[in-house]
Amino acid sequence: MRTILKFSLRAAVILVVVAAVVGFWKREEISRLLAVSTLFSEEKIVANFSHMDSAFLSQELDRGTGPVSDLPQGDPMDLPGSFDTWLSERAVTALVVMKDGKIRHESYHKGTGDEDRRISWSVAKSFLSALMGVIVEQGAIASLDDPVEIYAPSLIGGAYEGATVRNVLNMASGVTFDEDYLDQSSDINKMGRVLALGRSMDGFAADLEARFTSPGAQWQYVSIDTHVIGMVIRGATGRSIHDLMEEYIVDPMGFEAAPYYLTDGYGVAFVLGGLNLRTRDYARFGQMFLQKGLWGDRQIVPARWVTASTRPSAPTAAGEVQYGYQWWIPSDAPEGEYFARGIYGQYIYIDEARGVVIAANGADRGFREDGAHDQNLAMFRTLAASLE
Incomplete structure (x- = not known):
């Protein structure tokens, strides 16, 4: 015993x-x-969204040694009477409004400041689309109608085999992917745990096996499609997204502060939602797109890519929101109105006809409520119209 x-x-x-x-x-x-489990909690969400590098693996992009590009100040704009109510209801943390290249309104809320580098969430998808335009122009990708596995061979045998580069740009891969943030067993939350545990995002994408339809047949928002775009770019160039984004976007545009990407455990950028910037740098990027890819005397993104990527091309349902190459277009949009959009209230809104760019960040825990996005779009349109 x-x-x-x-x-x-x-x-x-x-x-x-x-x-x-x-x-x-x-x-x-x-x-x-543990950080993931409380990332969106009411008492932590605002601080978390300005300090994502304290919760996840991350890597800064080198902004270069050049001067910060100028964002001149214009006259303060008159704000609509519903503005303060909108700020409160949609939990806006930062807002920059530009007209004809000048800042007409800039404000920060809920204890945030102008130096905070805020999480983009899916606004990052539009940045990756811009980089794709540069790579296509250089000829590293022969055709948008090439199958993705030509550039990312690890996708052979999985759900993405046979989908084209255009299909994934359009969110029309046909790959089954549950995007329900409220379901802990959904694919999007499984992906979040892959990121938090430092596992491989490439492996996660390659392991997907199911399709709900054939590639190109139907639009359905599938965030992992954007990771596949990143795999294609890396495979076509033999370089990391960090290096490419530094060279072609961040350095020549003169961002204020070094951005950073969240990464997986292999140093691969979380391109579908892990870019972190100051709000003025989101506005810079939007202004560059409004100017057809031109910044100063340098063509950052090819003008024809700006036009192609921000015009409806995805097989969306009639009367519903429209989609280009990782950019959104309202169902009733006039020519040249489009936006980048991320969960919890992240936006870059562009109205080409009025010369208006609006960059907004938020910590809106009600972003999925009926009417929340419509309320944001209505405010952006009201602000743009008031500047005419």
Whole structure:
């Protein structure tokens, strides 16, 4: 009996030691998982969205040694009477409104400041689309109608095999992917845990097997399509998204502060939602697009790509919101109205005809409510119209 007790005690001590070692070894992963579990909580969401590098693996982009590009100030604009109500109801944290290249309104809310680097969420998709335009212009990708596996061979045998580059740009891959943020077992939340645990996003995409329809047949918002775009770009160029974004977007545009991407455990940029910038730099990017890809005396993104990517081309349903190459177009949009959009209230809104760019960040926990997006779009249109 005494021998059994000694053995049991020894085994218990060993288990405690092993658990302690494993806990120490995995402490960063455990910490990131805990951060994910409270990322959107009411008391933490605002601070979290301005400090995502404290919760996830990340890597800064080199902004270069050049001067910050100028965003001149214009006369303060008159704000509509419903403005303050909108700020409160939609939990806006930052807003920059530009007209003809000049800032007409800039404000920060809920304890945030102008130096905060805020999470883009899916606004990052539009940045990646811009980079794709540069790579296509250089000839690294022969055709948008090439199958994605030509550039990303690890996708052979999975759900993405046979989908074209154009299909994934249009969110029309046909790949089954549950985007329900409220369901912990959904694909989007599984992907979040892959990121938090430092596993491979490439592997996650390659392991998807199911399709709900054939590629190109139907539009359905599938965030992992954007990661596949990143795989295609990396495969076509042999370079990282960080390097390419630094060289072709961040450095020549003179961003105010070094942006950063959240990354997986292999240093691969979380291109579908992990870019973090100051709000004025979101506005800079929008202004460059309004100017058909021109910034100063340099063509950042080919003008024909700006036009092609921001005009409806995806197989969306009649009368519904329209989609281009990772840009949104309202169903009733006049020519030249489009926007980038991320969960919880992140936007870059562009009205070419009026010369207006609006960059907005938010921590809107009600962003999925009926009418929330319509309320934002209505305010952007009201602000743009008031500047005519």
